[in-house]
Structure formats: C-alpha cells, structure tokens
Amino acid sequence: MSSPAAAGGDHGNIALAVREADLLLPAPNDDGDDHILAGVVGKHWVPADEKEILASKECGAGRPPLLYRTFRVKGMLINLYRFLTLIRVMVVILFFTWRMEHRDSDSMWLWWISVVGDFWFGLTWLLNQLTKLKPRKCVPKLSKLREQFDLSDGISNLPILDVFITTCDPVGEPMLYTMNSVLSILATDYPAEKYTTYFSDDGGSLIHYEGLLETAKFAALWVPFCRKHCVEPRAPENYFGRNVRRYTGNTPNEFIDDHRRMRAEYEDLKSRLDGLSAVIMKRSEAFNNTNTKEGHVNATWMSDGTQWQGTWIEQSKGHMKGNHPAICKVMLNQPSNDPELGMPASSDHPLDLSAVDVRLPTLVYLAREKRPQYSHRKKEGALNVQLRVSALLSNAPFIINFDCDHYVNNSQAFRAAMCFMLDPRDGDDTAFVQFPQRFDDVDPTDCYCNHNRMFFDATLLGLNGIQGPSFIGTGCMFRRAALYGADPPQWRPDDAKANVLHMPTIFGKSTSFINSVPAAANQERSLASPTTIVDETELASVMTGVYEDGTEWGNDVGWVYNIATEDVVTGFRLHRAGWISTYCAMEPDAFRGTAPINLTARLYQILRWSGGSLEMFFSRFCPLLAGRRIHPVQRIAYFNMTIYPVSSFFLVMYDLYPVMWLLHGQFYIQRPFQTFAVFVVVVIATAELIGMVEIKWSGLTLLDWFRSEQLYIIGTTGVYPTAMLHVLLRFLGLKGVSFKVTAKKLTGGARERLAELYDVQWVPLLVPTTVVIAVNVVSIGVAAGKAIAGRWSAAQVAWAATGLLFNMWMLLLLYPFVLGIMGRWSKRPYILFVLLAAVGAATASVYVAIARSM
Ligand SMILES: O=c1ccn([C@@H]2O[C@H](COP(=O)(O)OP(=O)(O)O[C@H]3O[C@H](CO)[C@@H](O)[C@H](O)[C@H]3O)[C@@H](O)[C@H]2O)c(=O)[nH]1
C-alpha cells in the first residue's frame, strides 16, 4: 500500500487541495460578493438597480447600505422574447378566427372539443407567458451585511432566528440524512447565540431522540472543525463524499491531520447511529427482566432507567405511533453571548481548538402530542407546533424551515436571506425569502425531471419580478409576524405598528403565547434573545391537538391545513395580504436535498401537487377570490398554478388523435386540411421558438427543457386526471386519493441508490398512461396491417405515415415512463425497441390474417 490512492480514500486530493491553497482567491470573509455575483448572474443579465444605488449614495453616509442587487435580462434578449410572445398571440387569434369561419369536420363533436381545447391551451399559455415577461435575479451583498451587523469585537447585531426541521419516520426517512441536516444547520455561519434549532419528530420515536443526542455530542467537534478550516458543505456525509476540496481556512498545515481525525469520528458516529436500535433493544431487555411492570415490555427504556413517553419502531400499548403525549427536550442549552475558545490539542482532545469559538447553538427536540381523535395535519401541523413552542422559548422574528432530507450546502445562506429581510428598500414588506430546491443523486440524464429546472430557473425568476416566488415547502425564511397574520407595512396606516389582534379565539388559550405575539410582531431587529421562562405544562399544552380547537391555526394563522400543497397555499395567503417575497439562487447552492428516485414515488409526488393545487382552486383560497392587495399578474400566476391539471382533459384527447389517422388512413378534424396543418405547424413552432429563447436567458439546456415537456405529458395522461377525480370525490364528501410521505432514497453507495431508479411498484396510477401507450403501439400495428393487406390507396398510406409521425412524437414524450415501468429491464433499452417492434408486427399479422380470412 504505497501509492497515495491506495493508502486510504482521498488523501491525495487533500494534499492537492492544500497545495492549491496558495493559488486561492481570498476566503469568503473578505469581499466575496463579486465572485458570488459572477457565479450567479450569467452573461445574459445586466444590473437593474442603478438608479436605486445612485439615490442611496446621494442620501449620504447616515443611510443604511443596500443589502442586495437586482439584475434583469439584457434588452435584446428579453425584447425578442416579448416580441415572439406577441407574434404568437396574433397567430393564435388568427387561427381561431379562421377555425370559427370554417366549421367543417369529419366529426363535428370532435371539432367542438378540439376548438374548446385549443382555446383553453391558447389562454393558459398566454396567462403563463404573462408571468415571465419581466424576470429578475436578486443577489445578496454579504459583505455589506457583515459591515453593518458584525461588530469588530466579535459581537454581532444580526437578528435572532428560529430554525425548524421536520421529520416523521426514522426508517422511511433515513436517520443518517436527517442528522446530517441537523449538523449542517448547527455548523452554519450564523452567530451561535443568535439561533435556535427546533427538531420536530412526528414519529415521537426514541431512536430519533437518542440519534439526536449522539449527533449533538458529535457536533461539539464537528462545528469547531468547520469553523477552524472553513469547510463546505457542513453536512459531513456530503463533505466527506466530495472528491475535491478547496482549502480556504487559515491553518492549512493542521488540516490533513484534523480532517483524518474528523473522518474517523464521523465513521464512529455513523456506526453508533446504525447500532442504536440494537443498543436500545438490549438495554430494554435488561430493564424488562428486572422490572416487570405491565406496559413496559417494549424497547422504550432510556439509559437513565426512565420510560420514553413516545414510540418505538414496533408499536405497543401506551407507545403507539398516533397516540402519545407531547415531548419537549432542550438538547443543547443557550450558549453564552461571548465567544468561548476551545482547548489546545491533547490526548483527549485531538483537535487544537485554542483559537476557535466552540459554542454550539441551542437545539430543541420536539414530538407533539398525537391522539387518535385529532387529525395531526401532517407537516403543516408539525410546523405550527414548532411555531408555538419557539414563540415560548426564543420567539425569534425570523424562521427558516427544512424538510429532513434537505441540508445547508452553503454556510452563508442564512445571512443571504437576512440581506433581503433587512434591506432598507423593501425588507420590511418581505414575508419570505425562498431558495430553489436542488437535488443530489438524481440519475445523470434526470429521467423524471427531478431537477425541475424550468420551474426553478425560469418560472420562479419570472415571479420574482412581480410580487415574488411562491413558497415551495423547504429552504424558506419567514417573518414570524407575517405568519401570525399581520399586515405588511406598505398596507398599514402611516407609521402604525404591526397590529396583530392577539386573542385566544385566534391564537388559543396560552397566556405566554398571547403575550409573546406583540413582541414578535414588532421586534424585528431585536438584538438579544428574549429569555422567556416557561412553565412546563404550558409548553406541553401548546403541543396538543386540542389547543387548536376554535382558533385560527391552520386557517389564517401559521401554515394552512387541509390542502395537500400546504406550501403554495400558505405563500398565497401571504401574497394576498400584500406581502412580497424574494427568490434567491446562490452559488454554491444554498441548500440541497434528495429527490424521489423511482417512477412510482415521483408520480405520487406530482399527484399530491396537482391534487392539492386543484383543491386550492376550489377552496376559500381560490386566487380569483383574493382582494386588491395581490398584484394582478401574481393573481394570474396563482390561477395558472392551481388550475393546470384541467388541461389534461384535452391533452388525453390529443394524445389519441394520431390513432385515428392510423386507423382511418384519412380523418379530418378540420377542413380544409392543408391550411389547418400549416396553422398547427406555425402554432407549435412559435411555442418551441419561445421555449428556445427562454432556455437562453435562464441558462438551461435543451435536455432540461425536453425533460419538463416529457414530464408534463406523462402527468397529463394519468396523474392529472386522477387529481381531478380526487377533487371530485372530495367535493362529493368522499375521502379522495390518499397522499403519502414521499419515498426517500435509502442509504448506501451511489450505485445502490441509482439501483432504486429501477424499482417499480405497480399502482393504479400507472394504468392510464400505459393504456395510452398501448393504444398508440397497437394502432401502428393495425395501420401496417391495413397497408399490407392492400386495403388502402397510396394517398391513404401517405396520410397514415403523417399520423405515424405524430404517433412517434407521442411515444418519444412518454419514453421516460416506458423506461420507468420496465423496471430493471430498462437498463437495456434496446429490449424495449425489440418489444415494441414485436407487438407492432404481431398486431399487423393478426390484422392481416383476419382480413384474409374474411
Ligand atoms: O406527518 C408528517 C408528514 C411529513 N412530514 C415532513 O414533511 C416533509 C416533506 O414531506 P415529503 O413527503 O418528503 O414531501 P416531498 O414530496 O418531498 O415534498 C415536497 O412537496 C411538499 C408539498 O407537497 C413540500 O411540503 C415539501 O417541502 C417539498 O419538498 C418531510 O420532512 C417529512 O418528514 C412531517 O413532519 N409530518
């Protein structure tokens, strides 16, 4: 074992990284903003805020600095985009007029459906386009934030912050990733005394609690290590998983040793987390043998000999998943306000931390009460409990929330969000700052469009130029007052304070909570954390289901209930009240997470989103019902966001049109056909052309764009109709489709993880699309049969060939779905082509045989 590569993992790379250190640009603490700007903005963007900057300079020295910059797409490109949109609107209008003047078809009812369908597509396309005509990028100026809020003596004036993380199942949502998320939060670059992390465990499981204890212990080493060497990202699994690291710290000579020790410690933590269930089981057996009290027969013993009140993986009496009391434990106490340096290296303390602040931020474990008679309201319910508990303990004016599988990838992200919240221009009117969702471990060609680039890099930038992006569930910083239902300053009478009516009928009966409301609503720039002394019973009471009875929780306060897309509807409620939001894409990505990897999980996710969207449309949160505070174009955006599944009705018809061509040889939905065909080609071509300009300004690839087309077609053939059915059932008072927690990738090497790509579970949701595909394939066979049997004229054959072209296009769009349902066979796609050819040939020969025998 002499070569560096063989001598264990990536030492070669570390050495490389350290050597590289001399070449490196200044560490992010200097003035990193310019290289951040360069990374994010891209070549088609130019500043849009020059006037504001000038005005701010003229105002002189006393004024607070601007904390972010805005960019718009270059004039040429965006004007071309707008111009093409206008052209297409005219083409579509011409097309309609022409069709209305030529009501001539082989089937008038199909003609009507297609006219109505075309009208619907024309309209929704236009509405969608209107929301993208003024895209904006916002880039935080971290150095200005530092200048203004970080004092020279190491004390910080930044506001306090509450961090929420939600998890529910230690097995389905692998604990290792959840704990990595926690570590990345604890190690982030935000003053330790200024933020509190609330870990919500909806399973209430002992294993999560003990896992968190282990994690907190490990954090005592990990967090100072990250600070000492400025490592990124600060989630150890992802940090150690990287091949190349650039060194930006100040002690490169200690790095290799520290790194090696940390890695060993991390391996240790992993094996302790892995071994937890066995340890707890063994311990419990021992206790059970000495203590035979009834009800204590299961593995719910804690190491101090007391009983855990929550659950274990197996259910048992008194420890059922949906039936246990509330638990709240402070795992890491509030640190002191002044930096505390660590110990020099010694045999017990392998890392020299004598020049590093070793304080850890506060960490709280929560498991809310679960009772069978109360609906627990899933993630939204958990978030609202976190909102109340945090109000009693730290009451920070800002909150940032994470799903358990999303981690902080850029330690500057919290500060970046603050740049928008604290900016002197419109900071006070900002209800939330949303970061894009980025994913690790998506298959290289992103078969199921998990990256969703068109949405994150085009659509949301469009919204950012209006009233702001919608809330998308995770990686979002909120203003507490906005969640409580306060009005934004721009809609308040002059100089009025935020007046939130703090009454039990709105917020429930906890006096401490009610007393915390005015403070939360007005202390946005608070310096010190309010030290609240809370009584334990009151704390427990705000964690119960009954607490919300007869209040506005889940309605006009907190995260909204009863709608499967709690994120979109909650963001909408804030925009409706006149708040704005900001979209912030950083380089490196602020946060990263995991995406559903197999087809079934992905389709269920789309089902939940589309079902939830429609539910929202038919609820009191319908965008059409919002008052005048919402920006008109923002209203249109929400209209699109909620109504889109309806398009599937027409699209399924279109999907099947090619079939008619094949079966009839000639079939005209619209005569005269030649003119019609020209129109169709122009209408499609202009749409694609606009798409091409869009990928240009958003910096995407053709593949990103094509994947989103594919996913849309896959959605419309099976998922969206199911979503419509769901809403119909709910409308009739029935239960509708049940929405599950999205299946997460399980732990393991990259290859094993990608293996899950090929798992398919057959569910009814897959049937409609499969039928569409089958019908398309069979009809190709029948057409071939007809041609062979000599039933068609040459002209008919030619027309059928045109149909075939559409048919092929259809199949190309549905291709990822076909691969998905082939499961492990899809590793060899040629099998698919052989199969398709065989089915086609078989159908053709059957047809010919029948035709000859008749
Ligand atoms: O009873 C529950 C159910 C879920 N969760 C948590 O909610 C989060 C999101 O659930 P998941 O099933 O992973 O949803 P995804 O399909 O991945 O979620 C996307 O879509 C959701 C809206 O449908 C958003 O809330 C999410 O942020 C967004 O990532 C996870 O952290 C869960 O642990 C709970 O805390 N309690």
Ligand SMILES: [Mn+2]
């Ligand atoms: Mn998720």
